[in-house]
Amino acid sequence: MKRFYEKHLVPYLLILPAMTLVVVFGLIPVVQNVEISLHKWNFVTQKTYVAFKNYKDLFTSYSLFPKVIKNTFFYALLKIPPTIILSLSLALLLTKGVFGQNVFRGLFFVPWIVPTVNIAFLWMYILEPEYGLVNFLLGKLGILGPGWFYSVNWALPALGLISIWKGIGYFSVLYIGGLQNIPQEMYEVAEIDGAGPLKKLVYITLPLLSSTTLFVLVILVIETITEFDLPAVLTDGGPANSTNLLVYYIYQRAFNAFQGGSAAAISTVTLVMLLIFTISQFRLSTKWVHYEI
Amino acid sequence: MKPKKLLFGVLVLCVLSFGIQSVNAAPIKIDLWHAMGGIPGPTLEKIAEEFNASQNDVELHVHYQGSYYDLQQKFMASIAAKNPPALVQLPIEGTGVFGPTGALADLSGYLEDDPEIGFEHFQPGLLVDSWYKDQFLAIPFNRSNPVLYYNVDHFIEAGLGTEAPETWEELIEYSEKLTIVDDDGRIIRHGFSPNLHWWTLTPMIWSNGGNLADPETGTPMFASAEVAEVLNLISDMVNVSRTARVYAGTVFSAGDRARADFNQGKISMYIQSIGSLAGFDEELNLKTAFVPRFKDSEFVVPNGGGSLFMAENLTKEQKDAAWEVIKYFVQADTQAFWSQSTGYMPTCLPALDTPEMTDFYSEKPNYKTAVNQLPYAQKIPSSEVFLDIINVFESAVQEIVISQVDAFEVLEEAIKLIN
Amino acid sequence: MKIYQTHRLFQKEIGKVFRFVIILLFAILVALPFFWMISSSLKKPLEIFEVPIVWLPAKPQWSNYTEAWVQAPFSKYMFNSIFVSTSIIIGQFFTVILAAYAFARLTFPGKNLLFLSVLSLMMVRLEVRIIPVYLMVSNFGWIDSYYGLIIPMLTSPFGIFLVRQAFMQIPQDLLDAVKIDGGSHLTIIRHVMIPLSVPTIITFMVFGFISHYNSYFYPLIVTHSDRFRTIPIGLSRFKMASETGGVPWHYLMAASAIALIPSVIVFLFSQKYFVRGVASTGIKG
Incomplete structure (x- = not known):
């Protein structure tokens, strides 16, 4: 009897607390979300079954959804490549034995641990067109600073800028971890073969960092797709919807337009996008990621 | 202490600490x-x-x-x-x-x-x-209801007396006289700031015969020539004659921003609720007046x-x-x-x-x-979808005024977003 | 030969200085906004709007801090933030370690499927489940309560993933030794697994604390009174508190500066484990 208990019951008892929470607040909502998305519902009156109308409306009839997708994609382009390049460069600099490098690592990490709301307000002040720090400094250089959050063209880049600033310290620490795993001998062998710094970077460092890059990329994409805090605090999705991003749009459809079904449909599409992206990245990664370290 | 007991203890503590909340119900x-x-x-x-x-x-x-x-x-x-x-x-x-x-x-x-x-x-x-x-x-x-705030010192300085403009035609004229450009061509004072908020735009729209939505059915109807005309007029003041200044698209809503500018003397006139009249600087010589009307129509404001x-x-x-x-x-x-x-x-x-x-x-x-x-105040055309209407409308207004595009087309596209 | 060597050495030194300068530039870019925050938090309102800008206030206005703090019930927000984040990580400590142990060390039918479902939640973030979660929390009657803020967060899929990795690396011999002495699974967890995985566990808990302390989206949606609002929600109310003419930036910056103290303290105390832990595990809250 004790053996039976040990073998068949204990594992389930151990995972029970975690699994209950995962199921109740994780998996059931995913199913419910799909169910809600098949209805027209304002959260208050009875739901009306409309099959896939909410989904069709997103793509066929007039909807902000295409614009929101475009914004989100543009935001990803503005944010992801610079973050990767800058954090990798920083990591390379910080592993070469520079004076005070541990202090620097700590400092670069700080923006990451500070609440996004703080960061948002801080940058809203810094990017204030008239009396903000950035436009003042640009003015010193003879450049007329843009309107940032007040400009249709500059609001989204401003969000990207903040987000890059917040993230590089964290991602460079990830890269430092990756760099430390590269065996020193590989560089020594390459040096004997007469390889210069650039060659070493291209033929050793980057390939051997590719699993870190994959990880960084996946995190960045999930983060970009689920961005809410910055548009919610800084721009309310404006001006003229230029910073309306996916999750903010879900929030707007749900709690401003009271279109529960439509909001749930967008959630479901977002969720599918996340899954497809993550799974395909891990699949594709067999082609470009080197795991042999 | 066994871990099981510890776990139990923690649970009990949690329950207790949540439980002590409401005791007397008098x-x-x-x-x-x-x-x-x-x-x-x-x-x-x-x-x-x-x-x-x-x-x-x-x-x-x-x-x-x-x-x-x-x-x-x-x-x-x-x-x-x-x-x-x-x-x-x-x-x-x-x-x-x-x-x-x-x-x-x-x-x-x-x-x-x-x-x-x-x-x-x-x-x-x-x-x-x-x-x-x-x-x-x-x-x-x-x-x-919304009123016109204006800076009397600026008016006197520009030779406009102390009375507010009564019509939009006059306001546009006044604006030109109140705007100050410095030697480098930079505008250091704008005559007017239209508050790009649905409610403060409504008097101008109504006065021109348009409306955001049908007052009876709530159906959106802002894609009209009357509304477009008003927005093009504002856009021209902002972008062409550059006598009006706008800030749009931030949480520090246009009204708050305009208020700060007005308080600092960077604008001479703006439209805002009477409810924000308290708290300006003591030395600011401000007056409030009716929101202007178009020449051929009556005063009208929303409640x-x-x-x-x-x-x-x-x-x-x-x-x-x-x-x-x-x-x-x-x-x-x-x-x-x-x-x-x-x-x-x-x-x-x-x-x-x-x-x-x-x-x-x-x-x-x-x-x-x-x-x-x-x-002169009238009922606003609210309905179940009104929040969505004003959200879509304000985004369209931002696009029209900031990006300088023709109002009617933008409004026509925007109105289709409401469902 | 000797000249060549000195030349090499010289090049090396130049490289070092060059790298240091670039890093210093980066550091200025990172630190400048924080410097600006502190400097502005000590300014008089008029100095805030001055052009050209005022780098340092003529006379530091320390009273801005005390005044900002009473603009809203910030002490209450701060208590809520710390209480909620601490409760969450304490709860997560138990749920995560028990589940991680089972997934790492025991075999049972359905294990892979269950583990996969846990992992999937790392991608299917709360943001895309929010409508049903909100309705569920309100069905439980937990809107605007500590229950609503804490209970749905009491486990962490990433924590399970991470701690499981650490648990898997512990040699089986150590477990067997405890078993021979008649020790239960809980004994193994307590005396073997936890002591040998301290850096990972600390990393995951510190990260948990920081990410819940910083969280804006979820508390925004499930709270509606000052009794339960957290710091980020409290800060965001400055958004509208500006009707007296312009944004009260000096207060906003002062309140922001205070709000980031707990994160920074937690970070400083755990930096040794934390930065190393992140480097080796790539944790994400």
């Missing part, structure tokens, strides 16, 4: 959600404190929820959660937006039966936005501000308690205090007749503009 607790920041916020809290000190049966708790937008989102979410607060201070569009949910109580019974406060207690023009079908939902509390609404899903005791709160908030003394502290109109007739109020008005005539303008 006074009835009433929650009131509001959207009053700035100066009105603490003023409202003070009224609530005084109400609590004045009696022992009802305990009022006020909760600030952010802007009217934030508040309405929260309120809708609370209805969905079947847990709305007993009282909520919704803006003028609240009747149309939340009436159809059935979550708001019909207050006409109270107004008919209460010996102290009935329909005739209020300024008559303020009650039109209270009705949803045959239900009376909204008790006017902080009511306003504005907020009212108190009661939740339907309450016990009789709770409703009676909530009614006591409402009565306190709209009695003559409270309204006189509220009005003098914030700028909002007194909503009740008795307050208007008090000697303090007449003295106050003769000393500070700026505060009376909204009351004088009230005969």
Whole structure:
């Protein structure tokens, strides 16, 4: 009897607390979300079954959804490549034995641990067109600073800028971890073969960092797709919807337009996008990621 | 200590610490959600404190929820959660937006039966936005209409006298004279700032014969030549003659931004609620006036501000308690205090007749503009989809004015987004 | 030969200086906004709007801090933030370690499927489940309560993933030794697994604390009174508190500066484990 208990019951008892929470607040909502998305519902009156109308409306009839997708994609382009390049460069600099490098690592990490709301307000002040720090400094250089959050063209880049600033310290620490795993001998062998710094970077460092890059990329994409805090605090999705991003749009459809079904449909599409992206990245990664370290 | 016991202990502690919350239930607790920041916020809290000190049966708790937008989102979410607060201070569009949910109580019974406060207690023009079908939902509390704020010193300096422009045609002319350009070609003062908010744009739109939505059915109708004309006019002032300055698309809403600029003398005229009249710099020589009209039409402004609404899903005791709160908030003394502290109109007739109020008005005539303008105030075309309408409309306005594109096409595309 | 060597050495030194300068530039870019925050938090309102800008206030206005703090019930927000985040990580400590142990060390039918479902939630973030989660929390009657803020967060899929990795690396011999002495699974967890995985566990808990302390989206949606609002929600109310003419930046910056103190303290105390832990595990809250 004790053996039976040990073998068949204990594992389930151990995972029970975690699994209950995962199921109740994780998996059931995913199913419910799909169910809600098949209805027209304002959260208050009875739901009306409309099959896939909410989904069709997103793509066929007039909807902000295409614009929101475009914004989100543009935001990803503005944010992801610079973050990767800058954090990798920083990591390379910080592993070469520079004076005070541990202090620097700590400092670069700080923006990451500070609440996004703080960061948002801080940058809203810094990017204030008239009396903000950035436009003042640009003015010193003879450049007329843009309107940032007040400009249709500059609001989204401003969000990207903040987000890059917040993230590089964290991602460079990830890269430092990756760099430390590269065996020193590989560089020594390459040096004997007469390889210069650039060659070493291209033929050793980057390939051997590719699993870190994959990880960084996946995190960045999930983060970009689920961005809410910055548009919610800084721009309310404006001006003229230029910073309306996916999750903010879900929030707007749900709690401003009271279109529960439509909001749930967008959630479901977002969720599918996340899954497809993550799974395909891990699949594709067999082609470009080197795991042999 | 065994881990099991430890775990159990922690659980018990958690349960206990959550459990100690409500013990005695003598006074009835009433929650009131509001959207009053700035100066009105603490003023409202003070009224609530005084109400609590004045009696022992009802305990009022006020909760600030952010802007009217934030508040309405929260309120809708609370209805969905079947847990709305007993009282909520919704803006003028609240009747149309939340009436159809059935979550708001019909207050006409109270107004008919209460010996102290009935329909005739209020300024008559303020009650039109209270009705949803045959239900009376909204008790006017902080009511306003938009007025033109202008800097008299700037006017005198530009040789324009001390009186405000009466028509939009005049305002455009004045704007040109008030705008100052420095030697480098930089504009250091703009004559005007149109507040790119649906409510402050509405007088201009109405005066030109347009509307955001059909007042009867709530169907959006802002994609019209009349609305487009108004927005093109504003866009020209901003982008072509460069006599008007706009800020759009931030949470520090256009109105707040314009207010700061006005306070610092960077703009000479702007349109805003009478409810933000208090708190400007002492030395600022400001006056308020009617919002201009187009030459060939009448003055017209939308009703504005907020009212108190009661939740339907309450016990009789709770409703009676909530009614006591409402009565306190709209009695003559409270309204006189509220009005003098914030700028909002007194909503009740008795307050208007008090000697303090007449003295106050003769000393500070700026505060009376909204009351004088009230005969020209009209009901706004709110409905279930109104929040979506104004959201889409304001985004379109931002696009038109900031990106300098033709208004009509943008409006036509935008109106299709509402469903 | 000697000249060549000195030349090499010289090049190396130049490289070092060059790298240091670039890093210093980066550091200025990172630190400048924080410097600006502190400097502005000590300014008079007029200095805020001055052009050209004022780098340091003529006379530091320390009273801005005390005044900002009472603009809203910040002490209450701060308590809520710390209480909620601490409760969450304490709860997560138990749920995560028990589940991680089972997934790492025991075999049982359905294990892979169950583990996969846990992992999937790392991608299917709360943001895209929010409508049903909100309705569920309100069905439980937990809107605007500590229950609503804490209970749905009491486990962490990433924590399970991470701690499981650490648990898997512990040699089986150590477990067997405890078993021979008649020790239960809980004994193994307590005396073997936890002591040998301290850096990972600390990393995951510190990260948990920081990410819940910083969280804006979820608390924004499930709270509606000051009794339960957290710091980020409290800060965001400055958004509308500007009707007296312009944004009260000096207060906003002062309140922001205070708000980031707990994160920074937690970070400083755990930096040794934390930065190393992140480097080796790539944790994500």
